[in-house]
Amino acid sequence: MLEGILIGLQTALSLQNLLMVIGGCLIGTFIGMLPGLGPMSIIAIMIPVAISLGDPSAALILLAGVYYGAIFGGSTSSILLNAPGVAGTVASSFDGYPMARQGKAGKALTIAAIASFAGGTIGAILLMIFAPMLSSVALLFHSAEYFGLMIVGLSAIAAFAGNGQVAKALLMTVLGLIMATVGLGSLFNMPRFTGGVMELQSGFGFVTLAMAMFALPEAIFLVLKPKNIGDDGGEIKDLRITRAEARSIAPVIGRQSVQGFFIGVLPGAGATIASFLGYAVERNLATKDEQEEFGKGSIKGLAAPETANNAACTGSFVPLLTLGIPGSGTTAILLGALIALNVTPGPRLMIDDPQIFWAVIMSMFIGNLVLLILNLPLIPYIAKVLAIPRNYLIPFIMFFTLMGAYIGQNNATELLLLVGFGICGIALKFANFPLPPLLIGFILGGMMEDNFARAVQLYGGISFIWERPMTLGLLIIAMTLIFLPSIRAMYARLRATGAADGD
Amino acid sequence: MALDRWIALVLLSICLLYGYVAWFTMDASLAPFMQRKPIWPSTFPKILSIFGIGLSLVILLGFEKSDDTVGEIDYRRLTDYKLGQAILMLALMVAYALCLRSLGFLGSTTAFLVLGSFILGERKFHIMLPISLTTAVVVWYLVQEVLGIFLRPLPFFMGV
Numbered sequence: 001m002l003e004g005i006l007i008g009l010q011t012a013l014s015l016q017n018l019l020m021v022i023g024g025c026l027i028g029t030f031i032g033m034l035p036g037l038g039p040m041s042i043i044a045i046m047i048p049v050a051i052s053l054g055d056p057s058a059a060l061i062l063l064a065g066v067y068y069g070a071i072f073g074g075s076t077s078s079i080l081l082n083a084p085g086v087a088g089t090v091a092s093s094f095d096g097y098p099m100a101r102q103g104k105a106g107k108a109l110t111i112a113a114i115a116s117f118a119g120g121t122i123g124a125i126l127l128m129i130f131a132p133m134l135s136s137v138a139l140l141f142h143s144a145e146y147f148g149l150m151i152v153g154l155s156a157i158a159a160f161a162g163n164g165q166v167a168k169a170l171l172m173t174v175l176g177l178i179m180a181t182v183g184l185g186s187l188f189n190m191p192r193f194t195g196g197v198m199e200l201q202s203g204f205g206f207v208t209l210a211m212a213m214f215a216l217p218e219a220i221f222l223v224l225k226p227k228n229i230g231d232d233g234g235e236i237k238d239l240r241i242t243r244a245e246a247r248s249i250a251p252v253i254g255r256q257s258v259q260g261f262f263i264g265v266l267p268g269a270g271a272t273i274a275s276f277l278g279y280a281v282e283r284n285l286a287t288k289d290e291q292e293e294f295g296k297g298s299i300k301g302l303a304a305p306e307t308a309n310n311a312a313c314t315g316s317f318v319p320l321l322t323l324g325i326p327g328s329g330t331t332a333i334l335l336g337a338l339i340a341l342n343v344t345p346g347p348r349l350m351i352d353d354p355q356i357f358w359a360v361i362m363s364m365f366i367g368n369l370v371l372l373i374l375n376l377p378l379i380p381y382i383a384k385v386l387a388i389p390r391n392y393l394i395p396f397i398m399f400f401t402l403m404g405a406y407i408g409q410n411n412a413t414e415l416l417l418l419v420g421f422g423i424c425g426i427a428l429k430f431a432n433f434p435l436p437p438l439l440i441g442f443i444l445g446g447m448m449e450d451n452f453a454r455a456v457q458l459y460g461g462i463s464f465i466w467e468r469p470m471t472l473g474l475l476i477i478a479m480t481l482i483f484l485p486s487i488r489a490m491y492a493r494l495r496a497t498g499a500a501d502g503d
Numbered sequence: 504m505a506l507d508r509w510i511a512l513v514l515l516s517i518c519l520l521y522g523y524v525a526w527f528t529m530d531a532s533l534a535p536f537m538q539r540k541p542i543w544p545s546t547f548p549k550i551l552s553i554f555g556i557g558l559s560l561v562i563l564l565g566f567e568k569s570d571d572t573v574g575e576i577d578y579r580r581l582t583d584y585k586l587g588q589a590i591l592m593l594a595l596m597v598a599y600a601l602c603l604r605s606l607g608f609l610g611s612t613t614a615f616l617v618l619g620s621f622i623l624g625e626r627k628f629h630i631m632l633p634i635s636l637t638t639a640v641v642v643w644y645l646v647q648e649v650l651g652i653f654l655r656p657l658p659f660f661m662g663v
Binding site for chain 2: 165166167168170171174175177178181185187188190192193219220221223224225226389390391392394395396398399402403406407410412415416418419422423427428430431432433449452453456457460461
């Protein structure tokens with residue numbers, strides 16, 4: 001391994017490749033900050049540039065830098081504007097945005113930068129150690145287990161997002177899944193639920209829905225009830241985190257880097273599940289008082305998804321580099337770029353082109369370091385976004401939501417859908433329906449149905465549910481997650497009336 | 504009836520419609536070879552429709568105690584807030600969507616940003632106009648030239 005590390009350092013530390021990392025991180029951060037442009041689109045845009053470099057290591061290093069930068073930039077817009085451009089940073093807005101609203105935008109961004117750095121670096125160390133080993137573990141997961149894993153993820157989100165209103169959160173999840181079935185499915189070559197409308201054939205756009213459920217209601221709420229956003233945003237006070245805060249988030253970062261990495265390794269799971277699961281797990285592990293804080297600006301609630309999504313991004317390179325199977329949309333685009341450069345990722349990559357494999361891993365360390373160094377001093381300037389007067393900021397947020405929806409689908413009808421969904425989102429928000437479960441259901445819906453369909457086809461029915469112990473176990477966990485809060489609430493009620501005390 | 508139950512009623516009707524399509528009309532157009540497969544395009548939607556109907560009934564019939572905590576905005580007193588501004592902003596977004604193609608990107612974006620801040624009470628046109636115009640040109644350049652996504656810059660009667 002030492003030999004490999006040295007080969008990697010030799011390649012990654014060349015002047016050209018260092019410039020690639022720095023340039024990639026910068027481009028990624030700035031474009032990623034625009035709501036609506038996620039890592040996937042930015043990498044897709046950068047592919048022509050990367051391919052024209054001609055050198056596979058340099059190309060992969062550039063694209064990997066763009067990837068981290070985009071994830072970090074996405075967290076910035078989640079925290080400052082509550083407009084997550086990437087599914088993986090939706091969870092960061094749960095606590096990051098309340099922190100920014102309390103005037104702690106600087107601290108929130110610092111925590112995000114440190115958590116991302118730690119998650120990415122620890123993830124890269126794990127990648128170095130486990131990449132060869134983990135390829136065999138990932139193969140153990142069949143479509144049945146993926147289906148089970150997604151059910152667990154969705155139940156966890158529904159159980160924790162609803163503030164005790166589990167039925168509402170579950171209904172939103174199911175609604176998200178229902179919306180995901182609109183359009184052409186990948187397994188069945190027929191349009192479903194389009195009502196003959198041509199524009200719906202490709203389904204609803206993810207970015208449109210994300211904008212309509214998060215950014216637009218937020219902007220309208222700001223119109224309805226003016227509260228000085230720029231109140232404390234201008235001066236970023238307490239940028240530094242205190243020693244006590246550092247001590248409280250250190251274990252979170254440690255746990256979530258490992259957990260996020262392993263979730264990222266599983267194809268299809270990726271940064272989104274990792275960040276939500278990380279949030280849910282940390283909320284459950286926190287003490288009673290800290291649990292109250294979650295969703296209202298808890299530093300732990302911000303550090304957990306930030307660490308997890310970066311670790312998962314690193315983890316998602318494992319199946320790509322060792323098996324040649326992309327674990328996420330982003331790595332799928334990277335795979336395309338590599339093939340265009342005449343490199344075939346797979347088990348032979350480490351033997352045939354060790355310098356590429358190790359250079360990428362080394363560039364992950366450098367990239368994370370560059371991001372931290374670039375971003376910490378830039379935070380006060382980034383957070384200045386909040387100091388823009390409300391009269392200018394709100395039309396701009398709305399304009400960016402419109403642009404995000406337009407760029408995603410390249411279609412003006414999408415803008416009308418955006419406003420329509422936005423109004424639905426506002427109504428749902430009025431009635432205290434939690435919106436994140438809807439979006440997550442929508443994101444996972446397609447993958448979930450594909451895996452379900454594949455498992456059913458392999459087993460000729462739903463017998464896989466009881467024939468595969470791992471699937472059964474995952475589904476039992478999901479049931480427990482859903483029913484535990486209601487049973488606990490029932491006990492509490494019974495105890496309050498004195499009924500349960502009878503011995 | 505509280506708003507959440509009204510919404511549950513709307514969602515229930517959506518789920519019923521969805522379920523009706525999934526259970527009764529979708530399979531008619533299924534090719535014969537597909538019918539021998541253990542899973543049909545309608546299988547997953549059928550399951551979803553059952554869950555959706557069940558869950559919306561739980562909320563509609565009030566099995567789950569709904570919390571009456573007022574969120575950020577109390578919808579029962581909407582008129583206390585700046586409702587007019589909010590509706591105008593939404594209408595402006597719709598207008599933008601409709602005008603984007605015919606009026607061109609530069610014109611409609613500048614108009615959107617200026618009118619948006621005008622609705623919110625800004626009157627300093629000497630600041631609003633340059634900012635809006637710069638944003639429109641910069642974003643147009645990024646989207647059209649850098650990203651290569653077509654955006655008609657000028658009105659339909661002037662060139663492309």
